[in-house]
Amino acid sequence: MTDSTVAMRLARYAHAFRKQHLPEAIIHLVRQRFIDSLACVLGAYGADPVKAAVCYAAANRAKSSSVFGTHLQTTPEIAAFTNGLMVRFLDYNDGYMGLEPGHPSDNIPACLALAQAENATGAELISAIVLAYEIQMRLQDAASLNKRGWDHVNYINVAMAAAAANLMKLDVAQTEQAINIAVSGHLAMRQVRSGALSDWKGCSAANAARNAIFAAQLARHGMTGPSPVFEGEMGFFKLVSGSFDLDTRRFGTPDNGDYAIRRSLTKTFPTNGELHTAVWAALDIRKRIDGVEDIAAITIATSEFNRRVLADTPEKWLPKTRETADHSLPYNVARALLDGDITVDSYRPEKIADPAAIALMDKVSVVEDPALTALFPRHLANRVCVTLVSGEQVVSEMITGPGSVETPMTDGDFERKFRRMAMPHIDASAQAEVLGFVAGLEKQTEFTSLFAAMAVS
Structure with missing residues (x-):
């Protein structure tokens, strides 16, 4: 030895x-x-x-x-x-x-x-x-x-x-x-x-x-x-x-x-960590547009890793299981735009099979941005660009977000997360x-x- x-x-x-x-x-x-x-x-x-x-x-x-x-x-x-x-x-x-x-x-x-x-x-x-x-x-x-x-x-x-x-x-x-x-x-x-x-x-x-x-x-x-x-x-x-x-x-x-x-x-969010900033970007865009019916196209710019892992196969555009859905960039961005949040319920079978989500995912393309790859893994950055039917583009780029080293969750955040998950199962x-x-x-x-x-x- x-x-x-x-x-x-x-x-x-x-x-x-x-x-x-x-x-x-x-x-x-x-x-x-x-x-x-x-x-x-x-x-x-x-x-x-x-x-x-x-x-x-x-x-x-x-x-x-x-x-x-x-x-x-x-x-x-x-x-x-x-x-x-x-x-x-x-x-x-x-x-x-x-x-x-x-x-x-x-x-x-x-x-x-x-x-x-x-x-x-x-x-x-x-x-x-x-x-x-x-x-x-x-x-x-x-x-x-x-x-x-x-x-x-x-x-x-x-x-x-x-x-x-x-x-x-x-x-x-x-x-x-x-x-x-x-x-x-x-x-x-x-x-x-x-x-x-x-x-x-x-x-x-x-x-x-x-x-x-x-x-x-x-x-x-x-x-x-x-x-x-x-x-x-x-x-x-x-x-x-x-x-x-x-x-x-x-x-x-x-x-x-x-x-x-x-x-x-x-x-x-109860989903893959590398796509959290894409969800935050989608939520930001949702507040700045009138509704998803105005969306003509969605482009998600991301790192090489995310493109390879979270948008790698056709299943990521048409998930059938919660395990696939929570590792899908297209699905999580679509669901965030539709609902204004990502929760445990976002991956219920009826949500995954939702025609509105499927229609929105059809408008999604995922591309690697070398600049975002260069930030990885120090920052798990994503950029979402929504093109409206009017031709206007609405863009949101998130380099980091809550739960990161820069913006850690607090004791209160952890307690709220615990109580939210505990409520259906154990009493106060x-x-x-x-x-x-x-x-x-x-x-x-x-x-x-x-x-x-x-x-x-």
Whole structure:
């Protein structure tokens, strides 16, 4: 074992991370991301993929980790999968765009499942979450996966394996093996986000987190994995990502304060994060025109990434599933122009099949603007140009928007988001109990009461 491999450097960083005393500002960000994730969980209650996962959990009971919305307990890896699916289902959880996109909060439900199973404290849970964010986001900065046909959740394999090792108090050698096993054994293809999207779009990250916990459990009992998993002749660099540099000496510490979680972005709309500014632009235009019936054509200028991912196939102009619709530039701009908002209801089947939306999408063209590509990924900018039947053009360009690093959501914003998603499922007293629990997350010594408050009676 030497520090020359990426896996060993990450293992040493993860092992030392347990001793870090996190700044209050970072703990505060975790509390915000935690309540944001719980809002997403509530919005997923009753969804068909979630029901399937809950049934699977019910068939595999264990007195270990709880399942949101229920009184079920199951194994930590199944709870990580089921709760992780809930966090991701609406595509409403936080995100980050480096060379590769991703959602670092996908690690939160897995960390919580394992914290409960390991009788960890709230402070230990927070430490594991910050560590997972740090590793996933630094990997997202290091190399693109989607351009090479691989899904971004492959970085969760690494981040969550390290976070699991942190919570399980594994030594450096065991942590390295957890990473080796997680990376080599569980690679996800980008097809999960290509063309017509399936239920698995919301499951892919949860599955990566589940696999990472499994890998750490095996490493705890002495299992070894292929090494060097990144640099080897048939390793991650050669077959998946291409070579990249990862200097853990530059990772977040109390001394430098440069924790990656500071750069994560949160969402005001339950849709793909890279198209939020296109929605804001459409809403701006809607206020400046008399009605959609006056629209002759719509041009969306965007980045190379958005053109390739959010307007890549005919399905994006005629979505049939919510998973396709919430990753469609044409659909979200059309829906925003029609309704003046994007909400969970924007992706109901009747909304997706709405003839008015289909007619408006027929008028949409999506083009790459090199100037907007040049801003990416620092800014997720979009420009919408509406040509009216009169020939007049109405243009709105949004470089950034609410939920960005420049304009972060406030505690009040997160609470409103949580209460809005909670209202159909849990009463006001349960909502207050959840909010109070998260407000003191670093002081908690158990998590059962949180799941009790989140359960549907």
